[in-house]
Amino acid sequence: MFTRFLKSLFFACFFVLLVFTATANDGYKLWLQYAPFETHTEAHYYHEYLSDISLVGQSPTHEVISKEFQLATEGFFKGSLTPRIDSSGNGKIWVGKISDLPVKISRSFKDQLEKIGDQGYLLLYVSGQVIVTAKKDVGLLYGTFALLKAIQTRERLDELDRLENPKIQTRMLNHWDNLNRTVERGYAGFSIWNWHRLPNHIDKQYIDYARANASLGINATSITNVNANALVLTPIYLEKAAAIADAFRPYGIKLYLTARFSAPMELDKLPTADPLDPAVQAWWKDKAKEIYEYIPDFGGFVVKADSEGQPGPHNYGRTQADGANLLAEALQPFGGLVMWRAFVYSENTPTDRTKQAYDEFKPLDGKFLDNVIVQVKNGPLDFQPREPFHPLFGAMPETPLMMEFQITKEYLGQDTHWVNLASLWKEVLQADTYAKGQGSTISKVLDGSLHGYKHTAITGVANIGTDRNWTGHPTAQADWYSYGRLAWDPHTDIGQIAEDWLKMTFTTDATFVSTAKNIMLKSHSIAVDYMTPLGLHHIMARSHHWGPGPWVTGGRRDDWTATYYHRASEDGIGFDRTSAGSNALEQYNPAVQKQWQDLESTSLDYLLWFHRVPWDKELSSGNTLWMEMALRYQRGVEGARWMQAEWDSIEGKIDEERFGHIRSFLKIQVSEAEWWRDACLLYFQQFAQQPLPEGVEAPEKDLEYYMGFRRFFVPGI
Numbered sequence: 215m216f217t218r219f220l221k222s223l224f225f226a227c228f229f230v231l232l233v234f235t236a237t238a239n240d241g242y243k244l245w246l247q248y249a250p251f252e253t254h255t256e257a258h259y260y261h262e263y264l265s266d267i268s269l270v271g272q273s274p275t276h277e278v279i280s281k282e283f284q285l286a287t288e289g290f291f292k293g294s295l296t297p298r299i300d301s302s303g304n305g306k307i308w309v310g311k312i313s314d315l316p317v318k319i320s321r322s323f324k325d326q327l328e329k330i331g332d333q334g335y336l337l338l339y340v341s342g343q344v345i346v347t348a349k350k351d352v353g354l355l356y357g358t359f360a361l362l363k364a365i366q367t368r369e370r371l372d373e374l375d376r377l378e379n380p381k382i383q384t385r386m387l388n389h390w391d392n393l394n395r396t397v398e399r400g401y402a403g404f405s406i407w408n409w410h411r412l413p414n415h416i417d418k419q420y421i422d423y424a425r426a427n428a429s430l431g432i433n434a435t436s437i438t439n440v441n442a443n444a445l446v447l448t449p450i451y452l453e454k455a456a457a458i459a460d461a462f463r464p465y466g467i468k469l470y471l472t473a474r475f476s477a478p479m480e481l482d483k484l485p486t487a488d489p490l491d492p493a494v495q496a497w498w499k500d501k502a503k504e505i506y507e508y509i510p511d512f513g514g515f516v517v518k519a520d521s522e523g524q525p526g527p528h529n530y531g532r533t534q535a536d537g538a539n540l541l542a543e544a545l546q547p548f549g550g551l552v553m554w555r556a557f558v559y560s561e562n563t564p565t566d567r568t569k570q571a572y573d574e575f576k577p578l579d580g581k582f583l584d585n586v587i588v589q590v591k592n593g594p595l596d597f598q599p600r601e602p603f604h605p606l607f608g609a610m611p612e613t614p615l616m617m618e619f620q621i622t623k624e625y626l627g628q629d630t631h632w633v634n635l636a637s638l639w640k641e642v643l644q645a646d647t648y649a650k651g652q653g654s655t656i657s658k659v660l661d662g663s664l665h666g667y668k669h670t671a672i673t674g675v676a677n678i679g680t681d682r683n684w685t686g687h688p689t690a691q692a693d694w695y696s697y698g699r700l701a702w703d704p705h706t707d708i709g710q711i712a713e714d715w716l717k718m719t720f721t722t723d724a725t726f727v728s729t730a731k732n733i734m735l736k737s738h739s740i741a742v743d744y745m746t747p748l749g750l751h752h753i754m755a756r757s758h759h760w761g762p763g764p765w766v767t768g769g770r771r772d773d774w775t776a777t778y779y780h781r782a783s784e785d786g787i788g789f790d791r792t793s794a795g796s797n798a799l800e801q802y803n804p805a806v807q808k809q810w811q812d813l814e815s816t817s818l819d820y821l822l823w824f825h826r827v828p829w830d831k832e833l834s835s836g837n838t839l840w841m842e843m844a845l846r847y848q849r850g851v852e853g854a855r856w857m858q859a860e861w862d863s864i865e866g867k868i869d870e871e872r873f874g875h876i877r878s879f880l881k882i883q884v885s886e887a888e889w890w891r892d893a894c895l896l897y898f899q900q901f902a903q904q905p906l907p908e909g910v911e912a913p914e915k916d917l918e919y920y921m922g923f924r925r926f927f928v929p930g931i
C-alpha cells in the first residue's frame with residue numbers, strides 16, 4: 215500500500231518537473247536524447263525495468279554499459295530515478311555474456327545462442343526478464359544500445375526476441391581532418407580532434423563521439439585526412455593518437471591513420487619511396503612495429519595514392535598492388551589492414567575520368583595481399599548528387615572491395631540543405647552488378663556473400679565537427695545515423711531508419727514523425743532535381759563546389775571543369791559514354807550495359823550521364839529534352855518549398871531551438887534551389903535557344919549576374 219503511494223508520488227513529481235522544465239535543445243545529444251517519457255503509462259511501464267538492472271561481469275566495456283543505463287534513466291525520468299545496477303542476476307533487465315547465463319536459459323535457447331557471432335547480440339524476454347546477451351563485451355554494448363533504442367522508440371519489452379549480427383565486419387568513419395584542425399569538405403566547424411591538448415586531455419566530446427558510434431555499431435575510425443600529413447606517423451603524434459585509441463577501446467572502436475606514401479622520404483630522408491626498394495620496405499616494417507607499440511590494436515592504414523597530387527607507386531613506375539602490398543606486408547604480423555583507395559586518376563585527363571579507376575584496378579584483381587581491401591567510392595566520378603554505381607563493384611571477385619560513401623555533403627548543399635543521404639546510398643546498395651547473374655547487388659558484394667571475401671568493410675566520410683550539434687544542419691545527424699545503420703545491415707529499410715532517428719532525436723509524436731519522415735524520404739530526389747537533373751554531373755562552382763557553376767571551364771585540367779562533363783552546345787548536351795563515345799559503359803556487365811546503352815530506354819535519371827541528346831529530342835515523358843530539364847529544375851524548387859511548408863505545419867511539436875534552426879536552413883535551401891534553377895536554366899538556354907516552358911518561373915536575374923556572383927571564404931577547402 216505504502217509503496218504504491220510512494221510510486222504514485224514519484225510519478226506525480228516527475229510530471230510536474232516535466233511540465234515546468236524548459237525544453238531548449240541544442241542537439242548535442244544526437245539520437246541519444248533519452249528524452250523524458252511523455253505519458254504516465256509509458257513512464258510506469260518502463261520504470262519497472264529501468265529501476266532494476268543486473269549487469270553480470272566486469273570489464274571497461276561493462277563500466278560503459280553501466281554509465282549508459284544511468285544516463286538513459288536519468289534522461290527518461292528527469293533525474294528522479296537512479297537505477298539499481300547490481301550483479302545479482304535477479305534484475306528485470308539482465309545483461310551478461312553467454313558464458314554467464316543461467317543454465318536453464320542457455321539450455322532452452324541453445325540454437326539461438328549458437329547463432330550469435332563475435333559482434334552480435336541477442337535481446338530476449340524470458341520469464342519476466344529482459345535478457346541482453348552476447349559472446350563478447352562489445353556485443354553486450356551493442357545489445358544495450360539496442361534495448362535503449364527499443365525504449366526510446368517505445369517498443370514493448372515483453373515481446374523482445376531479436377538476434378542481430380552485423381553483416382559487414384568493419385564499419386568505419388573516415389575523417390578528412392587536418393592536424394591543424396581544419397576539415398577538408400567539413401561544414402560543421404573545426405576538427406573535433408584537438409591534437410594540441412592531446413595526449414593528456416581527453417575531451418568529453420571524444421567519449422560522446424564513441425558512444426554515438428557504438429550505438430550504431432560503428433567499430434573503426436580513421437581520424438586524419440586522406441590528403442595525408444606524414445607527421446602523424448611520428449612519435450609526437452603517435453602518442454596523441456594512442457590516447458584517443460585508449461579512450462575508444464571500451465566502445466569497441468579501432469583507430470586507423472592515413473599513411474602518406476612518401477613518408478619514408480619526408481620523415482627519415484630516404485632517397486626514394488619506391489615500394490620495391492628494400493630500404494623502403496624495411497622502413498615501413500619498422501614504422502608498423504613502432505605504431506603497434508603505441509596502439510596494440512591499431513586498425514591499419516587508409517591510403518590515397520596517385521591521386522590529386524598525392525604521391526604513390528606511379529611515381530616509381532609501380533602498380534597500385536605494389537603500393538598496397540608494401541604497407542600490407544608491414545602490417546601483416548600485427549593483424550592490421552590496408553584500405554587502399556581506388557580514387558586514382560591521372561593528372562593529364564588521358565581518357566574519360568570515370569573510366570580510369572577500373573582501367574587501373576581491374577587488371578590487378580587477385581594481386582593484392584590478403585590484408586588489403588580496395589576502397590571504392592559509390593560512383594565512378596566523385597560523390598555527385600546521383601551517379602550510376604562504380605563499375606569496379608561488378609569486377610573484382612578476387613579482391614575484397616569496400617564502399618566509401620560521403621556523409622559530408624560536399625556536392626549536396628553542404629551544411630544548409632536537408633538531403634537525406636540514406637536514399638542515395640540505398641539506390642547504390644540495391645543496384646545490381648550482375649557479376650554472378652541477376653541479384654548480384656552491391657550489398658551482397660559488400661557483405662562478402664557474393665564472392666566470399668575474407669574481409670568486409672564500409673566507410674563514410676564523416677560530417678562531424680565542433681559545431682555544438684556536431685553536424686551543422688540538425689538533420690545531417692540523420693546521415694551519420696543512417697550510415698551507421700546501413701553499415702550494420704545494408705539491407706535495412708530506410709523508412710524504418712528515418713522513423714527511428716526521428717523518434718529518438720525529437721519526439722514520438724505520430725504527426726511529427728510521419729510528416730518529417732515524408733520530407734526525409736523525398737528530399738534526395740528533390741535536391742537532384744534542382745541541382746543536377748537527368749544525369750547531369752559536376753556542374754558545381756569551382757573548387758569549393760558550393761552553388762551552381764555550369765559555366766566553369768578552362769584552368770589547369772579539363773576534368774575539373776563543368777563544360778568537360780556536360781558538353782552543352784547548340785546540338786545538344788550530355789557525355790556520350792556508349793561505344794560511340796568514351797565507352798565507359800563497357801566496364802559494366804553486359805546485362806547492365808543493356809539498361810543504359812540505348813538512349814530510348816535509358817532511365818531519365820541517368821540520361822545525360824551516358825548519352826548526348828539533342829535539345830529537341832522527345833523523351834519517354836513526352837517532353838523534349840529542354841522542356842524536361844526546365845520542368846525538373848522547377849519541380850525541384852517546388853519540392854524545396856513543399857519541404858518548407860510541411861516543416862512549418864509541425865511547429866510546436868518539438869523544441870523551438872531545433873525547429874527554428876531547421877526552419878531557417880529551409881529558407882536558405884529554397885532560395886539556393888531557386889538560384890540553382892535560374893543559373894542553370896539561363897546558362898543552358900543559350901544553347902537550347904528556346905523559351906522556358908509554361909509553369910517554369912522566370913529567373914530573377916540575368917546570366918551575367920549568376921556567372922559573376924562572388925563568394926568569399928566558403929568553408930571546407
Ligand code: BDP
Pocket residue numbers: 398399440441518522557596597624
Ligand atoms: C573530392 C574532394 C577532395 C578529396 C577527394 C578525395 O573534393 O577534397 O580530397 O575527393 O576523395 O571529392 O580524395
